[in-house]
Amino acid sequence: MGKKVLILPCSGIGKAFGSINRDATFRVVDELRPGKAETNCLSLLVMGDEDAKRQVQTSRCIAVDGCSLECSKKLIESVGGKVTTHYRVMDFLRKHRDLKPGSITFLDENGKKLSQLLAEEIAEKVDELEEEAE
Amino acid sequence: MNIRPKVGVVSCSGECCSLGTLSRIATRLVLENLRADDTVTICLPLFLAGSSEERWFAKMFPTVAVDGCHRLCAKKAITKYSAPTAASVDVESLLEKWGVEAPANRRDLDASGVRLAERVAQAVAEKVDEHRRKATRLPS
Numbered sequence: 302m303g304k305k306v307l308i309l310p311c312s313g314i315g316k317a318f319g320s321i322n323r324d325a326t327f328r329v330v331d332e333l334r335p336g337k338a339e340t341n342c343l344s345l346l347v348m349g350d351e352d353a354k355r356q357v358q359t360s361r362c363i364a365v366d367g368c369s370l371e372c373s374k375k376l377i378e379s380v381g382g383k384v385t386t387h388y389r390v391m392d393f394l395r396k397h398r399d400l401k402p403g404s405i406t407f408l409d410e411n412g413k414k415l416s417q418l419l420a421e422e423i424a425e426k427v428d429e430l431e432e433e434a435e
Numbered sequence: 436m437n438i439r440p441k442v443g444v445v446s447c448s449g450e451c452c453s454l455g456t457l458s459r460i461a462t463r464l465v466l467e468n469l470r471a472d473d474t475v476t477i478c479l480p481l482f483l484a485g486s487s488e489e490r491w492f493a494k495m496f497p498t499v500a501v502d503g504c505h506r507l508c509a510k511k512a513i514t515k516y517s518a519p520t521a522a523s524v525d526v527e528s529l530l531e532k533w534g535v536e537a538p539a540n541r542r543d544l545d546a547s548g549v550r551l552a553e554r555v556a557q558a559v560a561e562k563v564d565e566h567r568r569k570a571t572r573l574p575s
Contacts, residue, residue, distance in 0.1 A: 311480045312448040314459060319478075323450065323459075327542035342455065344448045344508035347483040348515075372480035379484075406463035 305339045306385075306427045307360035311373040312343065317402035318367025318390040321416045324408060326365055328420035334427045338363075347376050357382035361430050363423060367391065386426050393419050439570040442521065442563045443498040444474045445482075447509040453541040453548070454503030458526045460544065461555035462501050469560040473567060479509055482516065493517035497570075499562050501555075503527065522562040526555055 310326040313319025330338050346353040357377055363386045364374040374384050394400065394415065402412035446462035449455015466474050477498075482489040493513050500510035500523040510523045530537060530551075538548035 310450065312450060312459070313478045313480055314446055314462065314476055315478050324542055326450065331540075331542060340450045342448055342451045342508065343480055344483060344512060345451070345506060348506075348508050348511055350506075370481060370484070370486075372478075372484040375484045376480065406460060406467060 304360060305337060306334075306363060306430050307356060308338050308340050308363045308365060308423065308427075309343055309346075309357075309373050309377060310340070310365040311367050313367045313372070314405075316367055317405045317408070317412055318394075320405050320408055321390050321402060321412055321419065322365040322367050322373075322388070324413070324416040325419040325423060328416060329423050329427065333420055333424040337431060338424075338427050343373060343376055346380060354380045361385045361434075363388070363426060365390075365419075365423065385430060388419065388423065390415070390419065393422075439473075439567055440496050441473055441475050442470075442566055443477050443492060443496055444501060444559060444563065445477055445479055445493070445498055445509050445513060445520075446501045447503050447507075448479055449503035449508075450541075452503065453538040453544075454526050454530075456503075456541045456544060457538065457548070457552050457555055458501045458503040458524075460549070460552040461526070461559055464553060464556035465559045465563065469556055470563050474563060479512065483512055490517050497521035497566050499523065499559060499566065501526065501559055521566045524555070524559050524562060529555060529558060 308326045310322035312323045330340050358381050364384045365388045366373045367390045400411040400415045446458045477489045494517040498520045500520045502509050504527045
């Protein structure tokens with residue numbers, strides 16, 4: 302098995318989108334694809350941590366943003382990382398209009414379902430990236 | 436006229452461990468429940484990505500950084516790009532002081548994890564109160 306796929310959510314705190322991308326990332330890293338994917342602190346990366354920067358620069362990165370501001374994607378690119386795949390929860394919600402999330406702090410049922418669906422899609426992408434690398 | 440501006444409560448992103456989840460949930464609890472009328476938040480990733488509005492806010496208004504671990508990314512970022520924080524909370528230090536382990540699951544806090552987040556939120560609210568008591572009297 303090669304280097305793990307790095308998944309970096311924006312974890313935006315002002316909207317449910319940020320809670321969903323964070324939750325979905327943890328589902329992939331800790332439950333769906335443990336050993337194949339990992340995550341790290343976006344803020345640590347930007348504050349100049351050399352290990353975090355090196356990890357981003359040498360990994361296949363999946364950016365998971367909440368909104369159109371695309372902070373995760375921008376921050377990965379700002380330290381020389383390459384975004385292999387990019388997700389935006391707001392786009393994902395357009396495909397699942399019946400799952401409008403209503404809570405930020407603790408995800409409600411819709412938020413949890415959306416997170417699960419997003420996590421499954423990201424997990425499939427991790428598998429694709431693994432196959433391509435082999 | 437005595438103006439007491441709202442305080443910006445800023446959580447680190449803290450994806451690497453459950454301490455970040457605690458700091459995030461505690462921050463939300465302060466914003467939504469404990470000090471809803473006295474606080475706002477700024478989005479740290481947006482701040483880090485260079486948003487001039489977020490950086491202006493943190494320069495002009497008092498902030499309380501809520502960091503999950505001793506690395507203090509939120510506090511350092513605000514200090515570096517805007518101004519020194521009015522106060523900060525290091526969740527890892529709080530847990531050490533209380534003799535409590537961090538939650539095992541970073542995605543979904545169980546009942547004891549939620550109680551711990553509520554306790555951290557109370558500590559953050561106290562920092563907000565401390566600052567507001569000392570708030571500068573500004574001319575009308």
